[in-house]
Amino acid sequence: MPMDLSAQIDRLRTPGYRRSVLLRRLAAAALVLAAALHVLLSAARADPLTLTFARDVAPGTTLTADDVVLARLPAQAVPRGALSDPALAEGQVLAAAAAEGEVVTSVRLVGPDLAAALTAGAAEGEEFSMVPVPLAEPGIIPMLHHGAVVDVVGQGPRTVASGGRVVTVADEGTALVLLRQPEALAVAAAALSEPLTLVLSKRSTPFSIP
Template identity: 65%
Template sequence: MDFAERFAHWRTPGYRRSVAIRRAVGIALVAVAAAQLVIGAAREDPAVLVFSREVAPGVALTTDDVELRRLPDTAVPEGALRDAALVDGQVLAAAAAPGEVVTTTRLVGPDLTAALVADEPEGEPFSMVPVPVAEVDVIPLLTHGARVDVVGQGPRTVATGGRVVTAGEEGTVLVLLRQSDAEEVAASSLSEPLTLVLSARPRAFTMP
């Protein structure tokens, strides 16, 4: 049966043409409904901020570093941000890759502090203290969240149980410590060289 014979019933009024037309209309309606479901589902997906490019830790973010993207609700983590104005000028705690969702715990602030010390016992509140590093080559070893102790001359232990917040390329390490320890470290850094010792790995890094 050639093409003309196969579709001859479309040109001839009768039962076969009516059935064929109803089938074609039914298929078209199903296709339209399916397309509407897909479009509707996409519109219902929440729009959240993701990083639009690689960003180094310790960098102050701008609106050019992020973009809005619709993601399935199951793929959106807790604390995801949806307004680019909320990240403008905020400091990134750990390196970010394109497509990663921007959350409050990725930025230096109270939510990040709470996450870092969630396993710490109750007591004196924590504060962040910046400590300049003499040799920037050690910066890659001071990863976000690493536990460190601060040692001064003597040697003497200035503070223990610190957590690295950021270790930027500028040579400054931001360390989270109990309030009194943070004050002691800030004062000591003005008068003596300090050393950071990784609690998990006993290796020291000299600071001015």
């Protein structure tokens, strides 16, 4: 290999046909390399900018600019509802735990899109609300997860509401639960006068989990 390189250098130094051929070959190779780099860079620039999580984020976290980052991803890897503007995520509450690199979508954040996704199987015209439930027994928190079906139980015990969906659980022992509108109002009223807890339910529910 050193001898070949030395020979090529000698050809470049010596005027003549061989040097012309070698120079043309080197120019052609450089053009091919430049074209390939241009194609790769153009393809990378064509990938959409998509908001992703910059680090692992716990459920119930209010997102800040440090929690998200824009990244270029292939269009086929970007799910429906993906966000592309950090301002749309900042200040929003994360419903379920997220890992670094995951795409930020509207259904991962507490809001109307998440509510619509959770109630996709409900009867047309039914209204739902998210209501915070202060838990009298915080020991149940480790058993609660996003999308879990729960009943809200008060003193007596009596069932205040049934068939709700856990949206997220805050560290201070309050669960955000999605309920049909009349039951959400009943839970909000009961929370003012009696301790409440959640019971994991096995009953079927028309709600769906995104």
